[in-house]
Amino acid sequence: MWIQVEINLAPRQRGYHLITEEIYRAAPQLSEIKIGLAHLLLQHTSAGLTLNENADPSVREDFERFFNRLVPENEPYYTHTYEGDDDMPAHLKSSLLGCELTLPITDGEFNLGTWQGVYLCEARNRASGRTLILTIQGE
Amino acid sequence: MWIQVEINLAPRQRGYHLITEEIYRAAPQLSEIKIGLAHLLLQHTSAGLTLNENADPSVREDFERFFNRLVPENEPYYTHTYEGDDDMPAHLKSSLLGCELTLPITDGEFNLGTWQGVYLCEARNRASGRTLILTIQGE
Amino acid sequence: MWIQVEINLAPRQRGYHLITEEIYRAAPQLSEIKIGLAHLLLQHTSAGLTLNENADPSVREDFERFFNRLVPENEPYYTHTYEGDDDMPAHLKSSLLGCELTLPITDGEFNLGTWQGVYLCEARNRASGRTLILTIQGE
Numbered sequence: 001m002w003i004q005v006e007i008n009l010a011p012r013q014r015g016y017h018l019i020t021e022e023i024y025r026a027a028p029q030l031s032e033i034k035i036g037l038a039h040l041l042l043q044h045t046s047a048g049l050t051l052n053e054n055a056d057p058s059v060r061e062d063f064e065r066f067f068n069r070l071v072p073e074n075e076p077y078y079t080h081t082y083e084g085d086d087d088m089p090a091h092l093k094s095s096l097l098g099c100e101l102t103l104p105i106t107d108g109e110f111n112l113g114t115w116q117g118v119y120l121c122e123a124r125n126r127a128s129g130r131t132l133i134l135t136i137q138g139e
Numbered sequence: 140m141w142i143q144v145e146i147n148l149a150p151r152q153r154g155y156h157l158i159t160e161e162i163y164r165a166a167p168q169l170s171e172i173k174i175g176l177a178h179l180l181l182q183h184t185s186a187g188l189t190l191n192e193n194a195d196p197s198v199r200e201d202f203e204r205f206f207n208r209l210v211p212e213n214e215p216y217y218t219h220t221y222e223g224d225d226d227m228p229a230h231l232k233s234s235l236l237g238c239e240l241t242l243p244i245t246d247g248e249f250n251l252g253t254w255q256g257v258y259l260c261e262a263r264n265r266a267s268g269r270t271l272i273l274t275i276q277g278e
Numbered sequence: 279m280w281i282q283v284e285i286n287l288a289p290r291q292r293g294y295h296l297i298t299e300e301i302y303r304a305a306p307q308l309s310e311i312k313i314g315l316a317h318l319l320l321q322h323t324s325a326g327l328t329l330n331e332n333a334d335p336s337v338r339e340d341f342e343r344f345f346n347r348l349v350p351e352n353e354p355y356y357t358h359t360y361e362g363d364d365d366m367p368a369h370l371k372s373s374l375l376g377c378e379l380t381l382p383i384t385d386g387e388f389n390l391g392t393w394q395g396v397y398l399c400e401a402r403n404r405a406s407g408r409t410l411i412l413t414i415q416g417e
Contacts, residue, residue, distance in 0.1 A: 002313045002314070002416070002417055004313045004382065004384060035141045035143045035274065036141070036274075037178055037274055037276070039315055039380050039382060041380075041381065041382050041389070041390070042391075043389075043390060043391030043392075043394065044391050044393075044394075045329070045330045045331045045391070045393050045394055050234040050237075051184070051233075051234070051238055051239070052184045052230055052233060052234050053184045053230055056219060058218040058219040059219045059227070059230055061218060061219075062216070062217050062218055062219050062227050062230075062231075063230075063231070063234070065216045065217075066210070066214070066227075066231050070209070070348070071344070075344070077340070077343045078340050078343075079336045079339060079340055080334060080336040080337045080339075080340050088337070088340050088344075091330055091331055091337055091340075091341075092340075092341070092344050094329075094330060095328040095329070095330050095341070095375055095397075096235060096374060096375075097234055097235075098237060098328075098376060099329055099394075100329070100379065100380055100381075101239065102178050102180075102239055102241055102380055103180065103239075104143065104178060104180050104272045104274045106143060106272070111180070111182075111272050112180070112182060113181075113182030113183050113184070113270070114182075115183075115184050116182060116183075116184055116238075119234075131391070133382045133384070133389050135313065135314075135315055135382045137276075137315070137415075138141070139141055174280045174282045174413065175280070175413075176317055176413055176415070189373040189376075190323070190372075190373070190377055190378070191323045191369055191372060191373050192323045192369055195358060197357045197358040198358045198366070198369055200357060200358075201355070201356050201357055201358050201366050201369075201370075202369075202370070202373070204355045204356075205349070205353070205355075205366075205370055209348070235374060236373055236374075237376060240378065241317050241319075241378055241380055242319065242378075243282065243317060243319050243411045243413045245282060245411070250319070250321075250411050251319070251321060252320075252321030252322050252323070252409070253321075254322075254323050255321060255322075255323055255377075258373075276415075277280070278280055
């Protein structure tokens, strides 16, 4: 069985946001799959997707602080700057974190660790909504 | 054909460890697959998975030294610190390296490059065992 | 339907290169797939694959400058140095960026965002050609 759904995420603040539940809601047919894989592609080059800690918001806040230092704004050597100070850093963060993920499915659910959730990593100051392509295959 | 196996890895020291052979041993049915894909999810948020050089241990030692500098301990802005100095750096390393991989299968084997192996990237000082979910599909 | 193709990329300069069109040309059967997934593995440990901005070459030039600063050459603590100054940094960049990607397929095409393309991230000064394994499954 193949399922493919476009998920439209509402605009969010710059930062790291848990979106696991939104993905579940977009694919109720997931519950029928005993073994399978779910693939997520974020169709953007200035935001990312990653798996990390799903409980304590301080992890997500420390992510924002760390990545802002790792990928500084206004580096004198940036040449791709016409969309603002957050333009080039957002492209770089997207590739450091990645923008696609594959998740195993077992007995109708994502088979993640207890503490794992999907983060949308929003790297723009004033982002529009973001689009995910969810592709599921299983039996 | 779908195969799904839980692989329990013994605890390892902080550092980078080749686990390709352990993955093979967990899935002998792999040998029957002509074309397919194998997906690995590490069910943890304080360790990672990556593909890199499988021969010279100095690469894995330089990985440990590099990532400890890239993601320092005790940054004054970290707020998620209650599990120790290695807590927040481990979460960050996990997302920089990623915790899931997909490998092609050809004629019963992973179709990796000559020098590629799967690394478990252990980022905690005193880690417990780690769990991988291996999901294989092929024909 | 399963398709698996080896793609031989010509040698390229150190830097970031768009290869989306080469991947399309290697798999004309893609046009018959309504829903599916395409997986790319770069069989090397000194180069990477990532999705990023497909239009403005300045993004790719800034990638080269940024990653050269993030992963410096000649760090005194590197021990894996016998292939030159670019040896260990190339391994590290490969794992930071990743060397494998999965792309959704919809109606015979990769279902990427408008601005997304596949980058070959060449991290060696004098690289040989690079080999990709493209594995496609769909219906």
